[in-house]
Amino acid sequence: MEKFSTHTGIAVPLRQSNVDTDQIIPAVYLKRITKTGFDDALFASWRKNDDFVLNREPYRQGSVLVAGPDFGTGSSREHAVWALRDYGFKVVISSRFADIFRGNSGKQGLLAAQVEQSDVELIWKRIEEEPGTEVTVDLESRTVTVGSLTVPFQIDDYTRWRLTEGLDDIGLTLQHEEDISAYEARRPAWLPRTLPART
Amino acid sequence: MSSSPSPFTESVEPAAAPRTLAEKVWAAHLVRQGQDGRPDLLYIDLHLIHEVTSPQAFEGLRLAGRQLRRVDLTLGTEDHNTPTQDIFQRIADETSRKQIETLRSNAEEFGVRLHPLGDDEQGIVHVVGPQLGVTMPGMTVVCGDSHTSTHGAFGALAFGIGTSEVEHVMATQTLPLVPFKTMSIRVDGHLRPGVSSKDIILAVIAKIGTGGGQGYVLEYRGSAIEELSMEARMTICNMSIEAGARAGMIAPDETTFEYVKGRPHAPQGADWDEAVEYWRSLRTDDGATFDAEVVIDADELEPFVTWGTNPGQGVSLSGSVPDPEDFAEENDKAAAQRALQYMDLDPGTPMKEIPVDVVFLGSCTNSRIEDLRLASEIVKGRTKAPNVTMMVVPGSQKVRLQAEQEGLDRVFKDFGADWRFAGCSMCLGMNPDQLQPGQRCASTSNRNFEGRQGKGGRTHLVSPVVAAATAVRGTLSAPSDLEPAGAPSPVPAEPVAV
Numbered sequence: 124m125e126k127f128s129t130h131t132g133i134a135v136p137l138r139q140s141n142v143d144t145d146q147i148i149p150a151v152y153l154k155r156i157t158k159t160g161f162d163d164a165l166f167a168s169w170r171k172n173d174d175f176v177l178n179r180e181p182y183r184q185g186s187v188l189v190a191g192p193d194f195g196t197g198s199s200r201e202h203a204v205w206a207l208r209d210y211g212f213k214v215v216i217s218s219r220f221a222d223i224f225r226g227n228s229g230k231q232g233l234l235a236a237q238v239e240q241s242d243v244e245l246i247w248k249r250i251e252e253e254p255g256t257e258v259t260v261d262l263e264s265r266t267v268t269v270g271s272l273t274v275p276f277q278i279d280d281y282t283r284w285r286l287t288e289g290l291d292d293i294g295l296t297l298q299h300e301e302d303i304s305a306y307e308a309r310r311p312a313w314l315p316r317t318l319p320a321r322t
Numbered sequence: 323m324s325s326s327p328s329p330f331t332e333s334v335e336p337a338a339a340p341r342t343l344a345e346k347v348w349a350a351h352l353v354r355q356g357q358d359g360r361p362d363l364l365y366i367d368l369h370l371i372h373e374v375t376s377p378q379a380f381e382g383l384r385l386a387g388r389q390l391r392r393v394d395l396t397l398g399t400e401d402h403n404t405p406t407q408d409i410f411q412r413i414a415d416e417t418s419r420k421q422i423e424t425l426r427s428n429a430e431e432f433g434v435r436l437h438p439l440g441d442d443e444q445g446i447v448h449v450v451g452p453q454l455g456v457t458m459p460g461m462t463v464v465c466g467d468s469h470t471s472t473h474g475a476f477g478a479l480a481f482g483i484g485t486s487e488v489e490h491v492m493a494t495q496t497l498p499l500v501p502f503k504t505m506s507i508r509v510d511g512h513l514r515p516g517v518s519s520k521d522i523i524l525a526v527i528a529k530i531g532t533g534g535g536q537g538y539v540l541e542y543r544g545s546a547i548e549e550l551s552m553e554a555r556m557t558i559c560n561m562s563i564e565a566g567a568r569a570g571m572i573a574p575d576e577t578t579f580e581y582v583k584g585r586p587h588a589p590q591g592a593d594w595d596e597a598v599e600y601w602r603s604l605r606t607d608d609g610a611t612f613d614a615e616v617v618i619d620a621d622e623l624e625p626f627v628t629w630g631t632n633p634g635q636g637v638s639l640s641g642s643v644p645d646p647e648d649f650a651e652e653n654d655k656a657a658a659q660r661a662l663q664y665m666d667l668d669p670g671t672p673m674k675e676i677p678v679d680v681v682f683l684g685s686c687t688n689s690r691i692e693d694l695r696l697a698s699e700i701v702k703g704r705t706k707a708p709n710v711t712m713m714v715v716p717g718s719q720k721v722r723l724q725a726e727q728e729g730l731d732r733v734f735k736d737f738g739a740d741w742r743f744a745g746c747s748m749c750l751g752m753n754p755d756q757l758q759p760g761q762r763c764a765s766t767s768n769r770n771f772e773g774r775q776g777k778g779g780r781t782h783l784v785s786p787v788v789a790a791a792t793a794v795r796g797t798l799s800a801p802s803d804l805e806p807a808g809a810p811s812p813v814p815a816e817p818v819a820v
Contacts, residue, residue, distance in 0.1 A: 139660070140653045141532055141632045145771040150752035154403060154417035156377035156424045158485075168773050191653060193533040196566060196632070197769060198750075199468040200375065201484035219533050222568050223468060223482055230486035240653075279500065280359040292486070293386070296494045299354050299363060303496055306353045306365050311600075313593035314367055315456045316394040317435050321586040 124232045126289035130213045132186030134250040134258040142190055143197035148206045162209035181255035187214045189246050195224025204231045214260045218243050229282040236276035340607035342504045343573050344539040347479040351462050361498040367461040369491045370447045371398040373425040375466025379489035380428040390432040391495045398429050398436040401446045405754050406715050406742035409439050445718020445744040448472040448686040455585025459574035459601040469686045471562040475555035477574035477604045502568050503537050503613040508544040511621035516801045519554035520785035523561040524626035524636045532634040535567030542572050546620035552581040553690040560687045561768050564633040573605045625800045628770045628783040630661035639800050645669035664772050665780050673798050680763040681712040681793040685749035688766035689717030691724050693786040698730045700790035701737040703807035707796025712739035715747040751776040764792040
């Protein structure tokens, strides 16, 4: 995972609440077995409409998505994060994220920045008044800056640390191999095993 | 039992502070307590996998040269992509076939038990686990599927994960997790006839909203929950994610033990007694505090139905399509306007006057034998509305076989419904079972998102009995709206093509 410190890019206003993962990437695109190449699948249904924000310049070049509350609800598909990432998004801003989406983002270096809804409204206003306005998202100071406006965002310390360092979770966990083995030795014998099959 | 102290039996001892069910299960799986703001490391007792969210995880293992740590705690089935008819023919869609073949070759390479299409134990992952008895009280269960919350009905801590986490569990059998908050959903009183657990959960979601459960484990409790069967409890826990929650749980009781007992993987003899003793301790202690509490009166509940494009946009079936202008919040107003436009509905239209084209009985929410029995009782001896096609898709091959033994397939076929093989089917637009653009569906599934059941399709979430009654009348209907059942109709059944 790439290290994340600060990002500056064009912000895209998506004035909609409850953007579920079926909208971010419809299920028909989940049949692929690769982890990349999902850029064409991002918002596939909505992108068929010429008026959709990503079909308009300069938003087409956007890398910071500014969405309504409850972004990423529904399915656990990490493909939603891959599609956003593959399109070129580095940051999603929303006042509320679905838990699984937030977790998936952190694994892929996509920053899910939680910003108060009143501040989201201020950002929307600025980036719609001047389309193409660049925003700067700083993970160190946990702030979003648009021109003279700077607002804070929330992210938990652990995810922030992992993003900053670009760390792989599995590697971190395997440092605790002894603890895992010790736990396994304590597990009750009656807990189910899937092998051998007993059907 | 090994002589070393078990993390499970330890927690049978009364703890210093009263704890909730979720906190007990969490504590019993603690491999390592997080320090300095780091997450806890939790052991995972059961990892369920399917074809859609596993290929990239297997590939990750291969690239890193890692093993799958516990194949004996891993179980695979094919469900999302699979067709529900002509299942013994080559899967026509090339990318679907490729994904299924990839799961099969990965399972073979890593030694994972897999129940493929055509196998007697194949079916929707959340139907198969409980049916085999690999889901038990007090366990931690994960799967790369948000409806893993289903297994919480047994008092397990069960939740959906993304593909990176799937790979993490494969490699380590653990997950780093920050403790969830706890929310009590107490459902007092008793459900009235014709009202089901699906109506409870739809009412809960409408009450707390699609984001209301974010960061929480919901514990469903109260008299109306205790009176539910295991399968009805699974329906409730299944849709916890639709309220934004990580998981939903119900404390195990005699109903739970009775359901688990005798299943292929259930403990036996002395092991059974030891397990049950532990399971009895898995109740929220008196005096334990939840971070949030919600109370619902079951006596007040009616059959529920959604009108919009998220599961929180629901109303009693006896109600009407709401007016967006009546919503106080700007965001809700805009969302309602957008939803009504997509759903092609006008404010004020009585829900029961809305005609549907398709009725779908299936999905991990409502495809178990009880669901099929309840729906079959409604359609038996009645005639299907000519404007409706109905699909009945059992959740697993075992459910299908049992239903056929009970003659339920005959009842559905006589009614004019299409009787299918097991799979996720029309719950998500990923396999051949999809709505056509503009089609309206009364569906027992869990999500009414735009395009969820097929591009341009319109979904109304309902319970199995409402789905069945709707197939009879042709408009959204409750069983109480039906005329008494007469003789089977002499009219030939409608051809069903979905």
